[in-house]
Amino acid sequence: xxxxxxxxGVLLFLGQVFSSLFEKxxxxxxxxxxxxxxxxxxxxxxxxxxxxxxxxxIFTTVALIVxxxxxxxxxxxxxxxxxxxxxxxxxxxxxxxxxLTTAFITQRMLHIPQLYAFIIGAIVADxxxxxxxxxxxxxxxxxxxKTILFLEANLTGVYSIVLALALLSVSSHGGQVSxxxxxxxxxxxxxxxxxxxxxAGVFWMxxxxxxxxxxxxxxxxxxxxxLVYSVxxxxxxxxxxxxxxxxxxxxxxxxxxxLWLTKFDFSHLLSLNHxxxxxFDEIExxxxxxFFVYMGICMRIGRVDLLAIGxxxxxxxxxxxxxxxxxxxxxxxxxxxxxxxxxxxxxxLVSAVLASIIASQLPEEGSVIQDVIYAVIFFSVLxxxxxxxxxxxxxxxWLGKAMFKRHKVQTPAASLxxxxxxxxxxxxxxxx
Numbered sequence: 001x002x003x004x005x006x007x008x009g010v011l012l013f014l015g016q017v018f019s020s021l022f023e024k025x026x027x028x029x030x031x032x033x034x035x036x037x038x039x040x041x042x043x044x045x046x047x048x049x050x051x052x053x054x055x056x057x058i059f060t061t062v063a064l065i066v067x068x069x070x071x072x073x074x075x076x077x078x079x080x081x082x083x084x085x086x087x088x089x090x091x092x093x094x095x096x097x098x099x100l101t102t103a104f105i106t107q108r109m110l111h112i113p114q115l116y117a118f119i120i121g122a123i124v125a126d127x128x129x130x131x132x133x134x135x136x137x138x139x140x141x142x143x144x145x146k147t148i149l150f151l152e153a154n155l156t157g158v159y160s161i162v163l164a165l166a167l168l169s170v171s172s173h174g175g176q177v178s179x180x181x182x183x184x185x186x187x188x189x190x191x192x193x194x195x196x197x198x199x200a201g202v203f204w205m206x207x208x209x210x211x212x213x214x215x216x217x218x219x220x221x222x223x224x225x226x227l228v229y230s231v232x233x234x235x236x237x238x239x240x241x242x243x244x245x246x247x248x249x250x251x252x253x254x255x256x257x258x259l260w261l262t263k264f265d266f267s268h269l270l271s272l273n274h275x276x277x278x279x280f281d282e283i284e285x286x287x288x289x290x291f292f293v294y295m296g297i298c299m300r301i302g303r304v305d306l307l308a309i310g311x312x313x314x315x316x317x318x319x320x321x322x323x324x325x326x327x328x329x330x331x332x333x334x335x336x337x338x339x340x341x342x343x344x345x346x347x348x349l350v351s352a353v354l355a356s357i358i359a360s361q362l363p364e365e366g367s368v369i370q371d372v373i374y375a376v377i378f379f380s381v382l383x384x385x386x387x388x389x390x391x392x393x394x395x396x397x398w399l400g401k402a403m404f405k406r407h408k409v410q411t412p413a414a415s416l417x418x419x420x421x422x423x424x425x426x427x428x429x430x431x432x
Contacts (some may be wrong), residue, residue, distance in 0.1 A: 008290070011036075015289030028131050030292055030348060030381050034374075037296020049298045056294070060356040063287045065229050065243055067353050070284050071157045072247020073272065074129065077255055087151040090328040090341075094152070094321055095159050098125040101320045102313055106372065109309050112365050119167045119358060120369055124313060124376055126160035128348025129153040130288065131381055135344065139392055145337040148329065149344050157350050158244070164354050165240050166190070168361060193242035196232050200224075200242075201249030208270040218279045221272070288349050295352050299374050306368065310375020314383055317376075321345055322403045335400030336391060342403070343387035347377040 014036070018029035040047045049056060103121035107114055132153050136146055169189065204211075204224055211217050225243060232242035249256065253271040301307065325342045333341075355373035359366035 011293055012286060012289055015285065019285075028135065028346075028381055028385060029289075030131060030346075031378070031385075033289060033292035034296040034299075034378055037293040038299055038301060039296075040293070041297030042299060042301045047297050049294075052294070057360055059287075059290070059294070060353060060360070062226075063291050063349075064240065064353045064357055065225060066280065066284055066287055067350055068161065068229075068240055068243040069225050069247040069250075070280055071154075071161065071350065072244045072249075073251035073277065073280070075154050075158060075248055075251060077248070077252050086328055086330050087148045088155075090148060090325065091152045091155045091159075093328055094324045095125045095156055097320055097324055098317055099163070101316060105313060105316060106309070109312070110365075110368060110372070112368070115167060115171050116362070116365050116369060119164055119171070120313075120372060122160055122163040122167060123351050123354050123358075123373055124317060124347065125156060126347055126351050127153045127156045127345050128350065128381075129157065130284075131346045131348045131384070132344050135385065135388055139340060139388060141340050142333065142337050144330075145333060145341055149341060153344075160350060160354065161240065161244060162190075164358070165238065168358055169238070172361065189236065189238040190241050192235070193232050193237035193239070194245045196235065196237050197228060197242040197245035198249060200228050201246050201253075205250065205253050205270055208272075218276050221276055222280070222283065284349075291349065291352060295356075295374055295377075298356075298370070300367075300371055303371060306371040307375050310372050311379045313372065313376050314379035317345060317380065318342065318383060318387075326404050335397075335404045338404045339391050339400045340388060342399075343384050343391065346381040346384040347373075348381070351377055 015029060015033065018027075018032045021027065021029075041049075052059070099118065099121035101121075102124045103114070103117040106112065106120045107117035110117070127149075129150070132149060136149060169185070204221070208221075211220055214220065225246065228246045229239040229243045233239040250272055322342055325338060329338055329341060351373055355370045359370035362369065
């Protein structure tokens with residue numbers, strides 16, 4: 001037990017170190033955490049997924065709950081208002097294209113049922129906000145390009161969660177019921193979950209001011225999130241969708257007060273304050289650090305074929321993303337910024353947690369799906385990091401010329417030709 005506690009402490013310390021090293025190395029902390037897990041598990045055999053027993057499933061479920069709630073809190077409904085154009089178009093079209101192409105490729109390579117292939121496609125189409133945000137902060141990219149990428153990452157997370165869980169719900173019924181019955185059960189489960197989340201949101205945000213007067217009040221919100229997930233499942237609703245919807249309501253309380261204040265008295269509803277959001281950020285960091293090491297431990301690197309499929313899926317994700325980016329992003333955005341938009345499509349924690357949940361609920365194919373998704377996360381983060389680094393250093397210009405001919409060329413100010421000579425006074429030379 002002592003060594004286990006020591007191991008967890010060291011992992012959390014290393015997680016912070018890896019996160020800090022990103023400032024200098026530009027290497028996302030996801031990669032070293034996964035590599036550390038691979039070394040501990042498949043390489044040296046010091047740990048395995050069986051060592052965690054039932055605790056592994058509990059840990060995965062709690063990680064999913066936190067990811068769902070945080071995704072909802074970070075999602076801004078008002079961002080859709082400015083995304084009617086290229087941002088929303090890029091997100092929706094790219095998600096659909098990646099889902100369909102990935103499903104086609106994995107079904108051919110893995111010889112799995114079509115429904116399972118679409119589950120993989122829905123997960124692969126997600127882009128990780130947690131990976132993209134720190135990478136973008138170090139890149140010289142226009143504000144428009146950053147807005148598009150932030151919007152896409154947030155929306156694809158919601159798309160991926162909803163579609164993957166819906167398909168998983170369908171697959172759990174198998175061929176026992178008709179398609180119409182399955183659709184009705186999914187709609188009923190999702191709808192009931194959203195209604196329950198709305199009621200829970202009105203209740204909790206209404207009493208939040210009183211809750212804050214209690215000792216350890218911040219942790220009570222976390223406890224209530226766990227209750228929303230579990231109780232919604234007990235009443236026949238979808239716990240994951242309810243948690244996500246509850247997060248959206250908690251993150252957009254001010255908007256809800258403003259929109260429906262004339263019809264209903266929502267003036268007493270409060271939003272999460274900075275301290276409460278920081279608390280969930282810390283929980284997410286702890287779970288992310290431990291989960292990616294756990295993910296590396298669970299990887300089966302002996303299955304070289306699955307690693308190769310994961311690399312192929314990551315590569316084709318970039319390949320099929322290119323034409324969508326070219327035609328959905330405004331031609332006024334430079335080739336360099338468009339190249340960055342192309343590169344910023346790594347998978348992350350949402351994909352990893354969904355893969356673990358699916359592996360636990362599907363029979364034989366679940367572990368295969370999990371291994372492929374884990375490999376996609378590793379290679380997609382690696383490819384995105386390498387491409388963005390090369391673009392920042394002035395490399396990969398051939399990529400912009402070949403794929404983004406519609407977009408303008410960004411000419412550095414230092415290379416602009418001098419203006420035409422005029423009869424300017426000698427003491428005021430023309431600025432070059």
